[in-house]
Every structure is written in C-alpha cells, then in structure tokens.
Amino acid sequence: MSECLVVGGGVVGLSIAYELAGRGRRVRVIDAAQPGREASWAGAGILPPAGSHSDEPLEQLAALSNRLHAQWWEHLRDDTGIDNGFRRSGAIYLARSATEARALQTLASVAHRRHIVVEPLSQESLREIEPAVRPRGGLEAAYYAPTECQIRNPRHLKALLVGCAQRGVEVLPGTPAEDFEIRDGRIEVVVTPAGRLSADTVCITTGAWSGALARKLGLTLEIKPIRGQILLLSQPRPVLSHIINESSRYLVPRPDGRVLVGSTEDDVGFDRSTTAQGAGDLLHFALGLVPELGNSQLERSWAGLRPATVDGMPYLGRVPSLDNAFIAAGHFRGGLQLSTGTAVVMSQLIDGETPEVDLSVFRVDRLSHDSPAPQASKTRPAVSLG
Ligand SMILES: Cc1cc2nc3c(=O)[nH]c(=O)nc-3n(C[C@H](O)[C@H](O)[C@H](O)COP(=O)(O)OP(=O)(O)OC[C@H]3O[C@@H](n4cnc5c(N)ncnc54)[C@H](O)[C@@H]3O)c2cc1C
Structure with missing residues (x-):
C-alpha cells in the first residue's frame, strides 16, 4: 500500500x-x-x-x-x-433587463444543445411555482431548470x-x-x-x-483569490422552494427557512472580510426579487476566497x-x-x-510560455455559478 x-x-x-x-x-x-x-x-x-x-x-x-x-x-x-443536504430543489433563472434576457436565451440554447432540461416560464407559471418572487422593475424572461441540485x-x-x-x-x-x-x-x-x-x-x-x-x-x-460574500437570512418558515438565479447573483433556500444570498466577486487579494457595500448590494438584490425577505432575520454574513484561474x-x-x-x-x-x-x-x-x-x-503547464495553448473551449459557465 x-x-x-x-x-x-x-x-x-x-x-x-x-x-x-x-x-x-x-x-x-x-x-x-x-x-x-x-x-x-x-x-x-x-x-x-x-x-x-x-x-x-x-x-x-x-x-x-x-x-x-x-x-x-x-x-x-x-x-x-x-x-x-443533497437535494434536487430545481432552479429558476430570471432576467429583468433586455440584456440579461438575451444572455438567458443564449444560456437556454447552450443548455438544450447539452440535453439539459430548461423550460421557459411565463409570469403566471412563475407566480404559481414561486409566489414570493415579485421582481421589482418587472420581468423580461424566466426559465425553469428542474434538475439543479444543492448541498450544504x-x-x-x-x-x-x-x-x-x-x-x-x-x-x-x-x-x-x-x-x-x-x-x-x-x-x-x-x-x-x-x-x-x-x-x-x-x-x-x-x-x-x-x-x-x-x-x-x-x-x-x-x-488568484476572488472574494465572494454571502448573507444568511432566516424566516420562521420557507418562503422559497427553488434556487433563484439572476445573472451572477442567487438565492438558495434551505428547508429550515434559511436563505443564502450570494454572491459578490471582489478582487482584493487574500482578504476574507465582509463589507457594508457587499452586504448592501446583496440585500438590494434579494429584496428586489423577494420583498417578503425584508422581514427576515439577518443571521450572519461571511466571505470566502475562490481560486480563480x-x-x-x-x-x-x-x-x-x-x-x-x-x-x-x-x-x-x-x-x-x-x-x-x-x-x-x-x-x-x-x-x-x-x-x-x-x-x-x-494540464498544469498549459499557460506557461513554452507550452501550446489549450484547445478546448471554456463555455461551461453557461448555467448557474456559485
Ligand atoms: C461565496 C462563495 C460561494 C460559492 N458557491 C459555490 C457553489 O454554489 N457551488 C460550487 O460548486 N462552488 C462554489 N464556490 C466555489 C467553491 O467553494 C470553491 O471552488 C472550492 O471550495 C475550492 O475548494 P478547494 O479545496 O480548492 O479550496 P479551499 O476550500 O480554499 O481549500 C484550500 C485549503 O488549503 C489550505 N492551505 C492553504 N495553503 C496551504 C499550505 N501551504 N499547506 C497546507 N494547506 C494549505 C487552506 O487552509 C484550505 O483549507 C463558492 C465559493 C465562494 C467563496
């Protein structure tokens, strides 16, 4: 051995x-x-x-x-x-601007090519499956991805x-x-x-x-490190059942009524602190999509350093x-x-x-000067990101 x-x-x-x-x-x-x-x-x-x-x-x-x-x-x-805590909660992808809607449409066609189930959602269907989602400024597009999962x-x-x-x-x-x-x-x-x-x-x-x-x-x-900040909100009972994604931001509901609000991308070196600006932006995003979260308890915030290449x-x-x-x-x-x-x-x-x-x-030497550039595309980040 x-x-x-x-x-x-x-x-x-x-x-x-x-x-x-x-x-x-x-x-x-x-x-x-x-x-x-x-x-x-x-x-x-x-x-x-x-x-x-x-x-x-x-x-x-x-x-x-x-x-x-x-x-x-x-x-x-x-x-x-x-x-x-692994579970298939499914996810909803939202767009509130025309630009975001176009990006979502591209994402949906990439998903279809990859045989991933992604279905367009009407306003009515969205209201039916996630009644607490009431996007401030209106909705341009929404899609449902039933196979998205989560773990704790x-x-x-x-x-x-x-x-x-x-x-x-x-x-x-x-x-x-x-x-x-x-x-x-x-x-x-x-x-x-x-x-x-x-x-x-x-x-x-x-x-x-x-x-x-x-x-x-x-x-x-x-x-290099790219800091991501997260807020943890809690409600006595769950207000959401699906992961909600909009652009690079998301709400992740847990069955116990907690909701994670993420996340920022801060290029600040090896600094793991949370900031008022980061928390403010995340709260603005969360309450702009789910006004009912305004009543939740702000339990805590944290940050981690993503390894970015x-x-x-x-x-x-x-x-x-x-x-x-x-x-x-x-x-x-x-x-x-x-x-x-x-x-x-x-x-x-x-x-x-x-x-x-x-x-x-x-391969680990792919970006060194005497090594040929990698051939594969990096189109993976089409679906949601942490
Ligand atoms: C806010 C946020 C949200 C995210 N959400 C998601 C998500 O929803 N889905 C997803 O898939 N990913 C998500 N990610 C990304 C994911 O967390 C990271 O890609 C992943 O955790 C990287 O794991 P790792 O083991 O490489 O690094 P780390 O978890 O950082 O572990 C590295 C370890 O190395 C140790 N170490 C450092 N230097 C030394 C040394 N010299 N000797 C010995 N040990 C050392 C450290 O102490 C640390 O324990 C998220 C990240 C953040 C910050």
Whole structure:
C-alpha cells in the first residue's frame, strides 16, 4: 500500500483523500489551518445541471461530478450518519433587463444543445411555482431548470472528514507545507513546521493559495483569490422552494427557512472580510426579487476566497518535471460541484490509470510560455455559478 500526501484539506483535497483511501491507498492530509474552513465552507452549495452529451472536458467533468454527488450523498450518509443536504430543489433563472434576457436565451440554447432540461416560464407559471418572487422593475424572461441540485457545504465537509477518518486517512490541521525537497525528479520531502514529511505521491490542493506553493516547484500557475460574500437570512418558515438565479447573483433556500444570498466577486487579494457595500448590494438584490425577505432575520454574513484561474478552468494533472507531484486547484465558482469528479479523475491519474475525462486541457503547464495553448473551449459557465 503506497502513501499519498494531500496538501490542503478543502473540499478538493478531502474528496481526493476519501477516494484514494477507498481505493486502498494510505493517505495523509495536511492543512495550514482547520480543514474545510476556507472557500469550501463558504460556498453556497449549488450544483448546476450539466450535459451528459458534450465533448467539452469541463462539461464532462461537471456531469461526472453530478452523478457522483448523488452516490456520495448516499454512501456518506450510510457510512457516517451525516446527511449533507443533497437535494434536487430545481432552479429558476430570471432576467429583468433586455440584456440579461438575451444572455438567458443564449444560456437556454447552450443548455438544450447539452440535453439539459430548461423550460421557459411565463409570469403566471412563475407566480404559481414561486409566489414570493415579485421582481421589482418587472420581468423580461424566466426559465425553469428542474434538475439543479444543492448541498450544504459545512455538512458535506463534516461527512467527508468523518468518511476519511473511517477509511484510515490521517488529517493534520495547523500543518502548512512551507517548502519541498526535490531529488532525482521527485518530491522527497514536504517541509512543515511539524517536521519533514515524505510520501510516494504528493497532491497539492491548496485552492487560492496554490500559486505560491507551485512556484516552489518551479511552476507558474495563473491563480488568484476572488472574494465572494454571502448573507444568511432566516424566516420562521420557507418562503422559497427553488434556487433563484439572476445573472451572477442567487438565492438558495434551505428547508429550515434559511436563505443564502450570494454572491459578490471582489478582487482584493487574500482578504476574507465582509463589507457594508457587499452586504448592501446583496440585500438590494434579494429584496428586489423577494420583498417578503425584508422581514427576515439577518443571521450572519461571511466571505470566502475562490481560486480563480485566468482561463476559467481548473489545473488538474501531474507536474511535468516531477514524477510524483500532482495538482488539483483553481475551480473558481464550481469547486463544490466539481469536487467529486475531480477526486475520481485525479485518483485514476495518481493510480496510473487513464482518467475517464480527458485531462489534457486542464494540464498544469498549459499557460506557461513554452507550452501550446489549450484547445478546448471554456463555455461551461453557461448555467448557474456559485
Ligand atoms: C461565496 C462563495 C460561494 C460559492 N458557491 C459555490 C457553489 O454554489 N457551488 C460550487 O460548486 N462552488 C462554489 N464556490 C466555489 C467553491 O467553494 C470553491 O471552488 C472550492 O471550495 C475550492 O475548494 P478547494 O479545496 O480548492 O479550496 P479551499 O476550500 O480554499 O481549500 C484550500 C485549503 O488549503 C489550505 N492551505 C492553504 N495553503 C496551504 C499550505 N501551504 N499547506 C497546507 N494547506 C494549505 C487552506 O487552509 C484550505 O483549507 C463558492 C465559493 C465562494 C467563496
């Protein structure tokens, strides 16, 4: 049984650890702080529908991930007793301006080409299925996406941590990777304040922080943090039953009456604070769509740092100059969704199998100057985003 060291315990690292351990690997995860408390905890947990008929690797990865989420929910619930809240709540996509309506129409035709069910909604049908939605300024267009799902991130991360422990994964919080010792084309040692750790394989999954670590391996990753703020409102009883999307903003209703309002995209470096401007914009958006939310309790707000890449695609692959180093990072607004598929394809790669999704477009040196540009388009972000 060979050992794999996963550096970074967000949803991507923990999912890879869970999958590798399920394949019989001995796995250790180190995290600079508490695992599962960064972007992965902060996310809204939207799992947008993905097309089963697509030749685009990012779309294939999303479709694989969606299939796996339904299975992992059951496995994790049965094995750990923790229900991560996975459910098919469906989503409504709204447009209040002509420009937004045109963008929605394009989105609907992309969805149709991908065999994703998206139906136009009349004002009357909208009122019937979501009576609390009364868009200020009127409605230009609306669509219904019945297969959109959601999970509750903190519960999913808790389930993953327990599932990992049950599979024998050792998780070390407060253990940042600070440097690497490289010999004969391999990472021989990962240097941490707790000591020098060695493993047969090292997989770096440090989200928005991955650029600095990759530089220590002689690799340039074009990855940076983009802050997303969220507000949590609560009502004594649910006022919404579907996820409501408008442009890059959304309302995510939970069955207990809570509603997540997200999210901003702030290019402010590694700053996780919430701002009055961010909260004000999100409240304006929420009350402009669902006036009844004005009576809700403002429970809390938070922010997380999405790992954004310049071309909108994650880095998934082996570090070309090293035999035993892998990277899975840069999932931006889709990391919760893509985590299950990422875990499976990275485990296949690490185990020397051919990954079931072609990973060449995600290769980690694709943006370096002496590497040819990737061929695949990045049209995936057509449906909702976290
Ligand atoms: C507001 C918001 C809403 C979102 N909504 C959605 C959504 O609805 N659906 C969706 O699919 N996605 C959503 N996302 C995106 C998703 O959360 C991210 O893409 C995903 O969490 C990235 O996971 P990760 O494991 O790569 O990174 P992270 O969760 O950030 O984990 C990285 C880990 O690495 C650790 N680390 C950093 N440096 C080191 C080091 N040197 N050594 C060891 N450990 C280190 C950190 O402590 C952290 O635990 C949202 C994100 C935000 C912020």
